[in-house]
Amino acid sequence: MVAFIKQEALEKAREIQIKADEEFSIEKSKLVRQETQIIDAQYERKFKQAELAQQIARSNVTNKTRLKILAAQQDLLDSIFEQARQKLLEVGKDEGNYQGILRNLILEGLYCLNEKNVKVQAKEKDYGLVKKAIPEAEAAYKDALGEEVKIEIDEKEPLPADSAGGIIAVGFHGKISVNNTLEERLRLMEAEALPAVRTKLLGPSANRKFYD
Numbered sequence: 001m002v003a004f005i006k007q008e009a010l011e012k013a014r015e016i017q018i019k020a021d022e023e024f025s026i027e028k029s030k031l032v033r034q035e036t037q038i039i040d041a042q043y044e045r046k047f048k049q050a051e052l053a054q055q056i057a058r059s060n061v062t063n064k065t066r067l068k069i070l071a072a073q074q075d076l077l078d079s080i081f082e083q084a085r086q087k088l089l090e091v092g093k094d095e096g097n098y099q100g101i102l103r104n105l106i107l108e109g110l111y112c113l114n115e116k117n118v119k120v121q122a123k124e125k126d127y128g129l130v131k132k133a134i135p136e137a138e139a140a141y142k143d144a145l146g147e148e149v150k151i152e153i154d155e156k157e158p159l160p161a162d163s164a165g166g167i168i169a170v171g172f173h174g175k176i177s178v179n180n181t182l183e184e185r186l187r188l189m190e191a192e193a194l195p196a197v198r199t200k201l202l203g204p205s206a207n208r209k210f211y212d
Contacts, residue, residue, distance in 0.1 A: 081190050088164035088182045095129060102126070102167060103133040103140070105180040109169025110141045110149055112178045119154040121168040123161060127153060130167065 092098045106120060122130045134151045141149050154170060159181065166181035 081186070084186060084190075085164070085183070088186060091182060092126065092165050098126075098165070099129045099133050102130055102165075103136045105167050105185075106130075106133055106137040106151065106169065107140050109167065109178040109180050110137060110151075111144075113169055113171035113176060115171035115176075116147070116149055117171070118149060118151050119170045119174075120151055121154045121157050121159055121170065123159045123163055123165060124155075125161070126165060127155075 091101065102122075109120070110118060120130060120134070130153055134153075138149055138151060141147070159166075159168070164182040166183070166185065168181060169178040170176070
């Protein structure tokens with residue numbers, strides 16, 4: 001009887017041990033799986049962070065390079081227009097050609113103002129050529145519109161001596177003026193011609209999809 005009870009106890013203990021081993025294996029597998037998932041998640045997060053950092057670094061390098069290229073291109077364009085500004089100072093040296101330019105600048109001012117009495121501001125140095133250009137502009141205006149116009153030099157308000165030249169036409173008792181100085185014409189040309197000059201020198205923009 002004692003042997004039987006002992007045998008039953010041993011079998012029961014063995015069943016308990018087997019069940020405990022099974023539960024331990026299950027729990028162990030569960031813990032290993034959970035830890036593996038945590039490690040995988042951490043690795044994926046770190047990988048994405050590294051990938052994002054690499055993309056940001058690449059973007060920063062690209063932007064810096066692009067800015068350097070744009071700055072170099074702008075320097076080139078500025079240099080070209082600065083050379084043009086220096087060339088303006090030589091326009092007045094050819095008096096015959098410059099007188100024709102003054103005549104056309106005055107005439108354009110007359111068309112803009114459409115006023116019977118107009119004053120013209122010019123460099124004191126240019127007064128002689130302006131006086132010759134005035135009757136030519138008056139005659140051309142009359143031929144074009146059939147109206148008389150009287151032009152006077154405004155000697156109270158001359159253009160600065162260091163101006164490249166040209167004129168400012170003033171009408172309506174000084175209330176309206178047309179700036180036709182050579183500097184202003186170059187500035188307008190610079191704004192209008194800049195896209196064409198940029199394309200001619202640097203080629204078409206890769207980012208531009210539409211053209212006029």
